[in-house]
Amino acid sequence: MPEIVSPGSVLLLWAAFGYLLGSIPFGVLVTRALGLGDVRAIGSGNIGATNVLRTGSKGAAAATLLLDGGKGALAVVLARALAAEDAVQVAGFMAFLGHCFPVWLGFRGGKGVATFLGLLLAAAWPVGIAACLTWLATAAALRISSLAALVAAVLSPLWAVLLGRPEMAALALGLALLILIRHCANITRLLAGTEPRIGRR
Template structure:
């Protein structure tokens, strides 16, 4: 049990690393929280710091989710409940990081890293949803919301696992909740479109 508690703590503290903030500061761009949308995630980093920093943030944020869950699968191969709780800890670390006052990102990239381990087939389908919505309407936020909403249903179809369904439901619910300001802007027509 103590090993599991340590893994939960490690997952949280890994997830809590604010990669976008670290990268933009290293690049001499100051505090990303004071620029653009104020979010530390890949989309705001992309808009403020360019393609390379945006992609690097996306990869690192995804890795924060992927690494703890991958380790949990190796350590607890017989317990999807424990694996799911480790996934939740990493995700909550990203969204509510202790290092920067519990004000983190929206969780899309970290959720992606988690889902790549838990249900890679679901990720492929959800990426198709994301790409289709982004191509049709041009909003990263709308594409993220739609993909997040699809994931729990896809996990039910492909994995048929209660613990995996519940953790994906938690993650997707938080992702959508943290996009509430974007939803308001989408409804008012003031949301920024993505420009490659």
Template sequence: MPSTDPTFLVLGCLAAFGCGSIPFGLILVKLAGKGDVRAHGSGNIGATNVSRVGGKGLGMVTLLLDIAKGFLPVFLARQAAFPVDMQAALALCATAGHVFTPWLKFKGGKGVATALGAALAYRAVAVLPSLGLFILLVALTRYVSLGSIVGALALPVSMGWVRETVHKANLLGIEVQAGIREQDPWQAVFLWVLIALLVVAKHHENIARLLKGTESPLWGAKKGEAPHA
């Protein structure tokens, strides 16, 4: 079992925060000669706005890198057999690093992709309900923000409900898994609740526009209407 010394935990959280804080969207748009992504569209450094400024290809690369910077810290912690509550703490720190990027005066993205990456590393199967809700809502409403908000709120529910096999057995020389992991401690579930609330809070402007009916859809925005998602 890895050390649970407070100093060890703090160093791990700082490393996760640093990993999450890398503003890939900003860097890629500048390298592509498109200027500062924050000066265009919604001003966000995430994949959606990068797609608007630098094209779909650049947006896809940004999405994958933002997912990776949430995935990596939690994946390494899981491989090292860290307790699940510490894994969840690293997930929160990586997401917070993206949201509060110190290199951009603590003004970063909305944390959706980074939280997704962390969740995939923590328990990939628990992401399926959130991902399904996201796809369904975007398909029905064309609002990425609405799908992101509902998907984020569903994530801690999935983390607390979905179990996974962990017990290993040797069958004819082949190692297989059997059994179900016990429910995560409340501390881990609570940290996923904080992650969800952080993502939702960063969508406060989108929520206001959704309530007013002025949020721009993923496609088919009115001519001359500035995109906000």
């Protein structure tokens, strides 16, 4: 009996699902719902939790962080429950792309750090925990969110290998490269010593 849907078509469907889920701009939705204005007109103009924090609302920032991380995790969890492991990586990667380049905002989105951590936690929790702890340790020591994100991203492929999940290393490397690209302006400010610290409006 011939296959009704080819494996390639299944992956395309999960890619589309992951992208659309990831493209939901929770930072914009949360700040508007709470009457905080358009987060794109505040601070760096980014739609992520760090910039939402610059509105002065820790609750809005926490909600944005959880929702952005949750959409990456949800893409992975559903793909794992309903499809094969290759769909997990496709859906997770596309959720990350959706956050960074959402169709609803003219492809101008966030930098993907929360979504990156959420999908790693769901795809390979030891790797995700290691990446989260790396972020927390760097942020606590240096109080610079972008630097914490860069360190966590760059080390994530290494954590994948060291923690016995080498199949996640390629995905982690791809995500890390995109995070580096999305943080080009931050890297320039870090080198110049002008990158804002956590909590600064």
